[in-house]
Amino acid sequence: MTMELSAGAAKRRGAGGWRWAGRIFLVLLLGFTVMPMIWMFITSLKTGFAAMQYPPQWWPAEPTLENYWRLIDPSGTVGRDFIQYFWNSIWVSTLTTILAVVVAVPAAYAFSRFRFPGRNFLFFAVLLRNMFPAVVFLVPLFILMKALGLVNTHGSLILTYLTFGLPLAIWLLKGFYDNIPVQLEQAARIDGATRFQAFLLIVMPLSTPGIIATSIYSFIGAWNEYIYAYTFLTRHDQMTLPVGIQRFFSENATDWPGLMAATFMMSIPVVVLFLVLQRYFVRALTEGAVKH
Amino acid sequence: MAQVILKDVVKNYGDVYAVNHVSLTVEDGEFVALVGPSGCGKTTTLNLVAGLIPMSGGTISIGDRDVSDLDPKDRDIAMVFQNYALYPQKSVYKNLAFPLQMRKLPKDEIDKRVQAAAKTLDIVHLLERKPRELSGGQQQRVALGRALVREPRAFLMDEPLSNLDAKLRVQMRSEIKRFHQDLNATIIYVTHDQLEAVTMADKMAVMNGGFLQQYDSPANVFANPVNMFVASFVGSPAMSLIPLTASSKDGRVVLQSPEGWELPLSDANGRKALSAKSSKVVLGGRHSTIKVHKAQVPGSVPGKVYTVEPTGDITFAQVFVSGAVVNVSVAPSFQLRPDEPVFIEFDQDRLHLFDGETEMALKLE
Amino acid sequence: MSTVPGQAIFRDVPEPKRVGLGQKVWSSRFDYLYVAPALLVMLIVIGYPIYYTIELSFFNTPASLALSAKQFNGLDNYVTILTSPIFWKVTWQTVLWTVLSTFFAFMIGLGAALALHREFVGRGFLRALLLIPWVVSAVAASYVWKWLYHSDFGAISAMLSGVGLIDKPINFIDNTNTSLYALIVVNVWKEFSFAMIMLMAGLQTVPDTLLRAAQVDGASPWQRFWHVTFPHLSGVSMVTLLLLAVQNFNSFIIPWIMTGGGPAGSSDIWITHIYQLAFGRQRWGVASAYAVILFIVMMVLGYFYVRALTKGDEARAGA
Ligand SMILES: Nc1ncnc2c1ncn2[C@@H]1O[C@H](COP(=O)(O)OP(=O)(O)OP(=O)(O)O)[C@@H](O)[C@H]1O
Ligand SMILES: [Mg+2]
Numbered sequence: 020m021t022m023e024l025s026a027g028a029a030k031r032r033g034a035g036g037w038r039w040a041g042r043i044f045l046v047l048l049l050g051f052t053v054m055p056m057i058w059m060f061i062t063s064l065k066t067g068f069a070a071m072q073y074p075p076q077w078w079p080a081e082p083t084l085e086n087y088w089r090l091i092d093p094s095g096t097v098g099r100d101f102i103q104y105f106w107n108s109i110w111v112s113t114l115t116t117i118l119a120v121v122v123a124v125p126a127a128y129a130f131s132r133f134r135f136p137g138r139n140f141l142f143f144a145v146l147l148r149n150m151f152p153a154v155v156f157l158v159p160l161f162i163l164m165k166a167l168g169l170v171n172t173h174g175s176l177i178l179t180y181l182t183f184g185l186p187l188a189i190w191l192l193k194g195f196y197d198n199i200p201v202q203l204e205q206a207a208r209i210d211g212a213t214r215f216q217a218f219l220l221i222v223m224p225l226s227t228p229g230i231i232a233t234s235i236y237s238f239i240g241a242w243n244e245y246i247y248a249y250t251f252l253t254r255h256d257q258m259t260l261p262v263g264i265q266r267f268f269s270e271n272a273t274d275w276p277g278l279m280a281a282t283f284m285m286s287i288p289v290v291v292l293f294l295v296l297q298r299y300f301v302r303a304l305t306e307g308a309v310k311h
Numbered sequence: 312m313a314q315v316i317l318k319d320v321v322k323n324y325g326d327v328y329a330v331n332h333v334s335l336t337v338e339d340g341e342f343v344a345l346v347g348p349s350g351c352g353k354t355t356t357l358n359l360v361a362g363l364i365p366m367s368g369g370t371i372s373i374g375d376r377d378v379s380d381l382d383p384k385d386r387d388i389a390m391v392f393q394n395y396a397l398y399p400q401k402s403v404y405k406n407l408a409f410p411l412q413m414r415k416l417p418k419d420e421i422d423k424r425v426q427a428a429a430k431t432l433d434i435v436h437l438l439e440r441k442p443r444e445l446s447g448g449q450q451q452r453v454a455l456g457r458a459l460v461r462e463p464r465a466f467l468m469d470e471p472l473s474n475l476d477a478k479l480r481v482q483m484r485s486e487i488k489r490f491h492q493d494l495n496a497t498i499i500y501v502t503h504d505q506l507e508a509v510t511m512a513d514k515m516a517v518m519n520g521g522f523l524q525q526y527d528s529p530a531n532v533f534a535n536p537v538n539m540f541v542a543s544f545v546g547s548p549a550m551s552l553i554p555l556t557a558s559s560k561d562g563r564v565v566l567q568s569p570e571g572w573e574l575p576l577s578d579a580n581g582r583k584a585l586s587a588k589s590s591k592v593v594l595g596g597r598h599s600t601i602k603v604h605k606a607q608v609p610g611s612v613p614g615k616v617y618t619v620e621p622t623g624d625i626t627f628a629q630v631f632v633s634g635a636v637v638n639v640s641v642a643p644s645f646q647l648r649p650d651e652p653v654f655i656e657f658d659q660d661r662l663h664l665f666d667g668e669t670e671m672a673l674k675l676e
Numbered sequence: 677m678s679t680v681p682g683q684a685i686f687r688d689v690p691e692p693k694r695v696g697l698g699q700k701v702w703s704s705r706f707d708y709l710y711v712a713p714a715l716l717v718m719l720i721v722i723g724y725p726i727y728y729t730i731e732l733s734f735f736n737t738p739a740s741l742a743l744s745a746k747q748f749n750g751l752d753n754y755v756t757i758l759t760s761p762i763f764w765k766v767t768w769q770t771v772l773w774t775v776l777s778t779f780f781a782f783m784i785g786l787g788a789a790l791a792l793h794r795e796f797v798g799r800g801f802l803r804a805l806l807l808i809p810w811v812v813s814a815v816a817a818s819y820v821w822k823w824l825y826h827s828d829f830g831a832i833s834a835m836l837s838g839v840g841l842i843d844k845p846i847n848f849i850d851n852t853n854t855s856l857y858a859l860i861v862v863n864v865w866k867e868f869s870f871a872m873i874m875l876m877a878g879l880q881t882v883p884d885t886l887l888r889a890a891q892v893d894g895a896s897p898w899q900r901f902w903h904v905t906f907p908h909l910s911g912v913s914m915v916t917l918l919l920l921a922v923q924n925f926n927s928f929i930i931p932w933i934m935t936g937g938g939p940a941g942s943s944d945i946w947i948t949h950i951y952q953l954a955f956g957r958q959r960w961g962v963a964s965a966y967a968v969i970l971f972i973v974m975m976v977l978g979y980f981y982v983r984a985l986t987k988g989d990e991a992r993a994g995a
Binding site: 037038041042044045048049051052053055056058059062070071072073074075122123125126128129130133134135136137141144145146147148150151152153154155156157158159160161162163165178179181182185186189239242243245246250261264265275278279282283285286289290293294297301 | 697700701704707708709710711713714715717718720721722724725726727728729732741743784787788790791792794802804805806807808809811812813814815816817819820821823824826828829831834837838845865869873877897898922925926928929933947950951954955960963964967970971974975977978981
C-alpha cells in the first residue's frame with residue numbers, strides 16, 4: 020500500500036519534472052528566438068557612435084529614430100533608393116503571387132480531381148522542382164534572360180520566382196482541394212451546373228482559405244528571395260530590398276544602425292502579414308504533409 | 312417521371328470491375344431498392360446513371376432518350392447523397408434555390424418553389440441557417456428538398472438514411488415513401504438496410520461483386536432466391552445453408568451428411584437435387600420453415616444447440632447440424648439449453664436446394 | 677442480354693473490352709488543359725535550364741559567356757572537380773552543415789512542439805513568436821547575426837563576458853575553426869520553427885485515448901512518448917527531415933552574406949562554391965558540372981521525398 024503510494028507520487032513528480040523541463044526549455048528557446056530581433060531593433064535606435072562601443076549599450080543612452088527617418092525621407096539619396104527598393108519588392112512579390120495563384124489553381128484542381136494518363140509522372144515532376152537549388156538553374160537562366168533581353172528587368176525575376184512559387188502553390192492548393200468532398204461538385208453538376216460552373220460556384224468559394232494561404236506563401240517567398248535578384252539585377256533602380264540594402268550599406272564602412280533599421284523595415288511587411296493570417300499559413304503547411 | 316433502362320452497363324478501374332454487365336429496367340413510377348454488401352458497386356451504378364463518371368460500356372436511357380453520353384445536368388435527374396453534400400457556404404434557402412438558378416428560372420418562381428418544398432418537408436424555419444447549424448435529420452430533409460424543388464425525371468438516393476438514428480430513420484422512411492406515392496416518382500434507392508428495402512421498395516435489385524444477382528419484388532427475392540448469395544444475404548436471420556451429398560437409394564433421393572445421417576427428399580425435391588451438376592447439393596432453410604424436436608421423428612436430422620436467444624415473443628436458437636450453423640425459432644415456452652441434442656425437421660415444400668458447384672438455385676424445368 | 681425478373685446474371689459474362697492508352701489520353705484531353713499553363717511555365721523555366729546545365733557541363737565556355745565560342749571538352753570538367761582537393765573539403769563541410777543543421781533544427785523543433793502541445797494561456801502568441809525567424813528573410817537574419825557575432829562590438833561576446841565565461845571578445849566568424857559552426861547556429865535559429873510547426877500538426881493526430889490508455893497501464897511520460905507518440909510522428913518526421921535536409925543542402929544566403937564562404941574557404945559549402953565558380957570566376961563549365969553532380973544527388977533524395985509526400989494519394993477517388 021505505502022509502496023504503491025510512493026510509486027504513484029514518484030510518477031507524478033516525474034510528470035511534473037517533464038513539465039518543468041518543458042517550461043524551462045521554452046523560456047530558453049524564446050530567448051534564443053527573439054534576442055536577435057530585439058537586438059536588431061535596439062541597434063536601429065542608436066547613433067553610429069553609440070553602436071560602436073564595447074561593452075555595448077544594452078539600451079541606447081539617447082534613442083533616436085534618425086535611422087528610420089533617413090530611410091523614408093524621399094529628399095535624401097538613401098531615402099529615395101530605399102523607397103524605390105521597397106516598391107520594387109512590393110511590385111515583384113505581388114505580381115508573382117497573382118500569376119502563381121492564377122496558374123496553380125487549375126493545375127492543383129486537376130491533380131486533385133482528375134486521373135488522366137501521366138498524372139502521377141507530371142505531379143512528381145512538379146514536386147521535384149522543390150528539390151533543386153537555385154544554382155542549378157542560375158547559369159542557364161542567366162543566359163536565357165540575357166538572350167531575351169530581360170537582365171535587369173523585373174520580368175526576369177517574376178518568371179524565375181514562378182519556378183519555385185508554382186510547385187509549392189500547386190502542392191498546397193492540391194492539399195486543400197483534396198479536402199473538399201467530391202460529392203459537392205457532383206451535387207452541383209446534377210443540379211444543372213457544368214463542370215466549370217461547379218468549380219467556380221462551389222469549389223472556389225470553399226478554397227478561399229487555401230488561396231489566401233498560398234498567396235501569403237508566394238508573397239513571402241518572393242519578398243525574401245535573394246539569389247536570383249542578386250544575379251540578374253545590377254541596376255540600382257530595379258533592385259529589390261534584399262539586394263538593395265546590401266549594396267547600399269556595405270559600400271563603405273558598414274553603418275550598423277542604418278542597416279538594422281533597414282532590415283527591420285524589410286521584415287515588417289512579412290511579419291505583419293504572417294501574424295494577421297497565421298491561421299491559414301500554418302494550416303496550409305501542415306495540410307499536405309500530415310493529413311494522409 | 313420516366314422509365315430508366317440500364318443495358319449491359321460496365322465500369323472498370325483497371326482490373327477492378329466495379330459494375331459488371333448490369334442490365335436493369337426501372338419502370339415509370341417504380342421504387343427500386345439497390346442492395347448488396349459494401350463495395351459491391353451500388354454507388355458506382357448510381358453515379359453511372361447520374362452521369363457523374365463515364366461508363367466503360369453499355370447504354371443508359373431515361374424516358375425515351377439515350378443519355379449515355381450526356382452530362383449530368385442534361386439528364387434531368389435528382390440525387391440525394393449519402394453524406395448529403397449540402398453546399399456548406401450557402402444557406403438552406405440558397406441550397407434549395409441553386410438547382411433552379413442553374414436552370415435560369417425567374418426569381419419569383421424560384422421563391423415559390425423553394426417555399427413550397429420547405430413547407431412539404433417542414434423546414435421553413437431553417438431557411439436562413441447554414442448546413443452546419445442543422446441536425447442530421449434536418450440536413451437530410453434539406454438534401455431531399457434540393458431534389459424535390461425540381462420535378463426531375465427520376466430520383467437517385469444513395470443510402471440517404473444511413474447517418475440517422477433509428478427513430479428518425481423510421482420517420483424519414485415513411486416520409487420518403489409518402490413522397491414517392493404523392494409524386495408517383497421513379498426512384499432508385501441504395502441501401503444497406505434490408506428492412507428499408509423490403510418496406511419501401513416495389514422491386515429489389517441485389518448486387519454482389521459488380522454483378523446484378525437478382526431483380527424482383529422483395530417477396531419473390533425472399534421466397535425464391537436465385538443463388539446461395541442472395542439466399543444468405545436477404546432475410547434476417549439469414550437462411551441457413553448445409554452442404555450435403557445427393558444420392559439415390561431404394562428409388563428415393565436422399566441427402567447424405569459426412570457424419571452419416573440421411574435426409575430423404577420428396578419426389579419434386581429429389582428431381583431438383585439430381586439436376587445438379589455433381590452430387591454436391593446445398594440444403595437451405597429459413598428459420599420459419601424449420602421445426603425443432605426433442606426426439607427423433609421421421610424426416611428429421613440430428614443437431615446440437617449452440618446458443619439460445621429469447622426475444623420475448625419468439626426464441627431464436629442456433630443449432631449445429633453437420634458442421635453448419637442453422638438458425639431456428641421456437642415458441643418461448645419451448646425450453647432449449649445450450650449443448651442439448653435436438654432434431655431438426657425441414658418443410659419439404661419450403662426448403663431450398665442449391666447446386667454445390669455453381670451455387671445456383673436448383674429448379675424444376 | 678436482358679434481365680428477366682428472377683433470373684440471376686452470374687458468371688458467364690463476356691470479358692469487357694480493354695481501352696488503349698491513346699484512347700484514354702484522348703478521352704481525358706480536356707483534363708490536360710488545366711495543367712497546361714503550369715507545365716508550360718515550368719518547362720521553359722525548369723526543363724530548359726536543366727538541359728542547358730547538362731550541356732554546358734561538357735563544354736569549356738569563355739568567361740564572356742560567348743556561347744558560339746564554347747568548346748567541347750568531354751568529361752574534363754568532371755575530372756577537374758573530382759580530382760581537386762577543394763572539392764572534398766567543400767563536400768565534407770556541406771555534409772557537416774546539412775547534417776548538423778538538420779539534426780539540431782529537428783530536435784529543437786520536436787522539443788518545442790512537445791512543450792507547446794499542452795494547452796496553456798498565451799500558447800498561440802508564443803507559437804507565433806517562435807515562428808518569426810522562419811518568416812523573416814534570410815538576408816535580414818544574416819545581417820543581424822553578423823552584427824551579433826561582430827568581433828569588436830558583438831552582443832554575444834559581451835553577454836558571455838558579462839557572465840564571466842570569457843574575458844575578451846571572441847571572433848566567431850572570422851575564424852577558420854569556428855566560422856562553419858557559427859553559421860550553423862544561425863541556420864538552426866532560422867529553421868527550427870519549421871520543424872516545430874510540422875511536428876505540432878503531427879502531434880494532433882496522436883489519439884488521446886491511446887495516451888490515456890498507456891497512462892492507465894502505468895507507462896511513464898517517457899515511455900508514453902516513446903511507445904505511443906513517437907510512432908505516430910514517424911510519417912511527419914520523415915517528410916520534415918527530408919525537407920530540412922534538402923533545404924540545408926541548398927542553402928546559400930546565410931553563408932554568402934555572412935562570410936562569403938570564408939575565411940579561407942572554411943565555411944564554403946556546395947552552393948556558395950558553385951556560385952563563386954560561376955559568377956565570381958566565370959568558370960561556367962566547371963560550375964555546370966558541379967550543378968549536374970548536385971542534381972544527381974538531389975534526384976536520389978527527391979525520390980524519397982516524393983514517395984513520402986504522395987503516400988496515400990492514390991486512395992482518393994476522382995470526380
Ligand atoms: N475511383 C475508383 N478507383 C478504383 N476503384 C474504385 C473507384 N471507385 C470505386 N472503386 C471500387 O469499385 C467497387 C465498388 O465501389 P462502390 O463505391 O460502388 O461500392 P458500394 O456498393 O457503394 O459500397 P458501399 O456500400 O460501401 O458504399 C469497390 O470495390 C471500390 O473499391
Ligand atoms: Mg456506396
